Amino acid sequence: xxxxxxxxxxxxxxxxxxxxxxxxxxxxxxxxxxxxxxxxxxxxxxxxxxxxxxxxxxxxxxxxxxxxxxxxxxxxxxxxxxxxxxxxxxxxxxxxxxxxxxxxxxxxxxxxxxxxxxxxxxxxxxxxxxxxxxxxxxxxxxxxxxxxxxxxxxxxxxxxxxxxxxxxxxxxxxxxxxxxxxxxxxxxxxxxxxxxxxxxxxxxxxxxxxxxxxxxxxxxxxxxxxxxxxxxxxxxxxxxxxxxxxxxxxxxxxxxxxxxxxxxxxxxxxxxxxxxxxxxxxxxxxxxxxxxxxxxxxxxxxxxxxxxxxxxxxxxxxxxxxxxxxxxxxxxxxxxxxxxxxxxxxxxxxxxxxxxxxxxxxxxxxxxxxxxxxxxxxxxxxxxxxxxxxxxxxxxxxxxxxxxxxxxxxxxxxxxxxxxxxxxxxxxxxxxxxxxxxxxx
Numbered sequence: 001x002x003x004x005x006x007x008x009x010x011x012x013x014x015x016x017x018x019x020x021x022x023x024x025x026x027x028x029x030x031x032x033x034x035x036x037x038x039x040x041x042x043x044x045x046x047x048x049x050x051x052x053x054x055x056x057x058x059x060x061x062x063x064x065x066x067x068x069x070x071x072x073x074x075x076x077x078x079x080x081x082x083x084x085x086x087x088x089x090x091x092x093x094x095x096x097x098x099x100x101x102x103x104x105x106x107x108x109x110x111x112x113x114x115x116x117x118x119x120x121x122x123x124x125x126x127x128x129x130x131x132x133x134x135x136x137x138x139x140x141x142x143x144x145x146x147x148x149x150x151x152x153x154x155x156x157x158x159x160x161x162x163x164x165x166x167x168x169x170x171x172x173x174x175x176x177x178x179x180x181x182x183x184x185x186x187x188x189x190x191x192x193x194x195x196x197x198x199x200x201x202x203x204x205x206x207x208x209x210x211x212x213x214x215x216x217x218x219x220x221x222x223x224x225x226x227x228x229x230x231x232x233x234x235x236x237x238x239x240x241x242x243x244x245x246x247x248x249x250x251x252x253x254x255x256x257x258x259x260x261x262x263x264x265x266x267x268x269x270x271x272x273x274x275x276x277x278x279x280x281x282x283x284x285x286x287x288x289x290x291x292x293x294x295x296x297x298x299x300x301x302x303x304x305x306x307x308x309x310x311x312x313x314x315x316x317x318x319x320x321x322x323x324x325x326x327x328x329x330x331x332x333x334x335x336x337x338x339x340x341x342x343x344x345x346x347x348x349x350x351x352x353x354x355x356x357x358x359x360x361x362x363x364x365x366x367x368x369x370x371x372x373x374x375x376x377x378x379x380x381x382x383x384x385x386x387x388x389x390x391x392x393x394x395x396x397x398x399x400x401x402x403x404x405x406x407x408x409x410x411x412x413x414x415x416x417x418x419x420x421x422x423x424x425x426x427x428x429x430x431x432x433x434x435x436x437x438x439x440x441x
Contacts, residue, residue, distance in 0.1 A: 015120040017088055017095045018195075018217045019113070021185055022103035024175045025137040026127040026199055027209045029232035032057070032098050034210055038224040046093035047219055050084050060084040061101035064109050085116045095120070096217060103181045104174035110184055121193065124185045125216050127209070128178045129199040131291040132318025136281035136334065138172055140240045144268045146247045146259055151334035155287055179301040191306035198311030212310045235268065236278020237334060238341035242349065243268060245342070262356070271352040272345065279341075282331050283318065291318040 022028070035042070035049040042049055051057055059080035062068050068077065088095040103126075105113070114122060129137075139154050149157075149168045157166035164170055173180065178196060186194040195216035200208045207226055214221035235243065246263070254263075283291065299313045332338065364370055369377065 017117050017120040018123045018125055020098035020125040022100040022126055022175055023128055024100040025141055026129045028100045031213055034226055037228045041224055048091040048095045050087040057099040061099040064113055065105050089119055107184055123193045125195045126178050126182055127197045130316050130318045132283045134176055135283050137234050140235045143240050143244050144264050148247045179298055192308050194307040196302055196307050196309045198315040216310045233273045235272055237281050238345050239272040241337050242342045242345040267349055281334050284333055288318055
């Protein structure tokens with residue numbers, strides 16, 4: 001059954017919280033952009049998309065799961081989940097929380113989340129795309145997060161019976177398997193409060209995914225602006241191969257926060273993702289039968305669970321690679337490196353990074369005092385500290401006579417106060433003497 005529409009009598013009986021927990025690379029960035037840029041319109045219709053900035057839901061997911069990126073930490077995540085929950089608790093209507101990093105949460109953290117949200121009817125939403133598109137998209141996303149696993153090795157780990165022994169496979173299935181993810185997040189929930197939203201096939205109207213998401217959450221789809229949103233584009237094959245080799249060369253010599261800022265967010269997502277005419281990474285034909293078998297198992301399990309499905313589960317069936325356009329060469333296997341193209345990507349990357357270094361230098365040079373040598377700046381600070389210490393000492397010295405003058409003025413102007421103070425001291429002295437009340441010595 002569809003969820004109650006915000007503002008309806010059924011909805012107002014008890015608030016609802018929709019947890020959109022994944023999957024990564026299934027249009028989540030697009031949906032989150034729509035939700036963020038339409039916060040005011042959503043609030044007018046009784047729907048809250050909480051958070052003080054666009055990263056609030058990311059921090060909340062990390063905080064709930066007590067984790068962060070490999071070999072890194074961020075103190076800004078502490079308390080982020082409870083901050084989001086407090087905002088949701090104070091809202092009388094529908095709340096939407098959306099972050100794909102919630103998908104791999106362990107059962108104990110899910111139980112914690114459900115306990116924290118016990119003031120509302122919790123719904124779980126999972127957007128899902130076919131493996132034919134998800135596997136290549138997820139692989140290049142791993143590469144953007146400094147993984148160095150070749151594509152063939154990546155797919156081989158997904159197909160193994162002992163896949164939990166492989167980090168890349170654990171990460172993939174933890175984020176992408178709708179049966180396992182919803183089995184954890186949907187445990188104890190009525191099946192009608194677990195919503196599976198399938199991604200449309202390529203070529204579908206741009207707003208169709210948004211409309212399906214709205215159908216799952218009860219949001220009015222037509223009253224929102226989609227013009228200022230963007231998706232999370234995947235890298236092309238040569239761009240991914242270049243980044244893969246950059247990761248191998250860098251190793252662990254660059255900390256996560258530097259890598260995240262300069263390589264992932266700037267180089268990968270701004271420079272490389274924006275290169276013209278990228279060669280799309282496709283699932284090689286030899287893997288399509290296995291992916292289809294896995295998709296059939298997934299569809300049967302989702303149907304058996306009785307979840308609310310928005311879209312068509314048939315859309316989870318992977319299709320063979322589209323093939324080359326007339327007069328063009330077929331797409332190369334993902335691990336076949338075309339060095340000339342990779343070198344071309346490298347030229348663009350070096351040029352972009354040099355421009356970034358120059359711009360950073362220009363900004364630093366514009367800071368007042370930037371041209372003064374560090375040693376001279378330290379000497380200036382020492383001189384200023386000494387001057388401040390001397391001034392503070394003078395103020396203390398000058399303040400003492402002021403206090404004495406104030407006391408003398410009070411005695412002269414208010415003699416009654418002086419007599420009262422003397423009487424108070426005599427009384428205190430009498431009561432504090434040992435044996436004053438009993439007469440004992």
